[in-house]
């Protein structure tokens with residue numbers, strides 16, 4: 001696999017393998033049900049991973065909801081009426097073309113397979129020999145390159161279950177494959193109770209489920225994942241303007257949180273890529289170790305969703321604007337079906353992106369015999385904000401003082417971590433790997449001067465600060 005290699009280290013493992021190993025070693029992400037051999041495509045977030053994911057989602061909420069007057073949040077049920085998914089088109093249309101390789105038995109998505117010219121001669125391995133064959137499709141098996149393939153079958157991606165004790169066609173419900181539909185079906189509830197005027201948005205975060213055929217690249221694509229979506233309702237004639245606004249806003253959000261701009265790009269969807277109802281779409285893409293791939297989609301959906309829910313529910317979902325004159329009747333007041341711009345991001349995929357982007361290896365250098373692994377996460381995303389370390393654990397005074405400092409951080413809702421095990425260098429190294437931006441060391445000098453050492457993760461600079469200033473200094477650096 002053509003995986004990007006970091007140049008700084010001596011160890012030449014591909015980056016994805018290093019990230020997966022770090023995640024397991026340090027408790028970011030574990031394979032689900034590991035003691036039973038693991039469950040494919042399911043992951044558990046450990047102590048550091050849970051914090052990182054929460055921080056990513058909290059930053060999204062802050063920028064999308066708290067810092068704006070025109071967006072409100074909801075938290076809807078994962079299980080919704082099956083009629084929602086009939087109206088949205090997910091029951092009939094949310095499927096992938098599934099193909100089996102007759103040779104190596106790999107099962108894959110036709111639209112993800114390597115492209116070849118139909119009728120072209122392709123080489124592949126069969127029973128230990130390289131042979132030639134004719135491609136009867138425009139793709140071959142991604143595993144062995146064989147053109148000997150089964151027919152394409154459509155496979156619905158929604159997880160089905162039953163609501164209530166009886167398993168019957170009437171009790172079938174689905175786990176939501178996206179969070180977006182709850183915003184459409186609650187459009188009027190939210191607009192009326194909150195007295196919202198166009199343009200306005202409804203945001204939601206939470207779990208979504210897709211029975212993906214090819215789960216790949218660790219947490220990049222899994223069957224259970226977390227989304228962060230917002231539906232922004234606006235006047236039809238303002239849709240183009242808001243699409244441009246939101247694509248830039250969303251791109252800038254990743255950069256503000258420390259993603260390297262050279263690893264990000266905005267890609268405009270070609271006409272033939274667009275869903276039939278979509279008026280335009282951009283993807284925020286990241287340069288993953290295997291190439292450019294989607295991180296978030298920002299789509300102009302027109303009034304497709306509200307129209308469909310109106311048709312299927314029989315309920316009017318129009319917005320009433322008392323200030324407009326209806327051109328059809330000449331009367332004051334007009335009912336309109338707003339257009340929608342949807343920025344749809346994956347929280348778990350964003351976690352992977354920030355881990356990849358933040359990962360760094362430093363080779364040994366002058367004055368430092370050992371190299372180090374450091375996660376250069378933005379301080380706001382870092383799972384632990386500050387580690388407080390007594391220089392020696394046998395000195396009770398240092399331990400008590402460290403505990404007192406920790407308490408102050410916690411009183412200020414700053415996630416602080418206490419560590420007294422091993423030599424101080426080892427402890428710094430552990431925090432570098434966990435992405436902790438600041439370490440505070442309490443030592444003998446603290447007794448005389450009431451000062452501590454503040455060490456910065458990124459450049460390992462150390463400075464002496466007053467104990468009573470510690471919380472303010474760290475809090476200040478957490479502000480953006």
Ligand code: ATP
Pocket residue numbers: 178210212219220221222223224225226227294295296297344345346347348349350
């Ligand atoms: P892809 O083309 O990668 O399958 P999509 O276009 O189907 O993604 P959307 O339906 O637009 O994805 O969902 C919005 C976002 O949700 C995606 O940009 C991605 O970040 C995230 N997402 C979608 N499916 C998955 C998945 N199976 N695992 C993790 N994240 C996902």
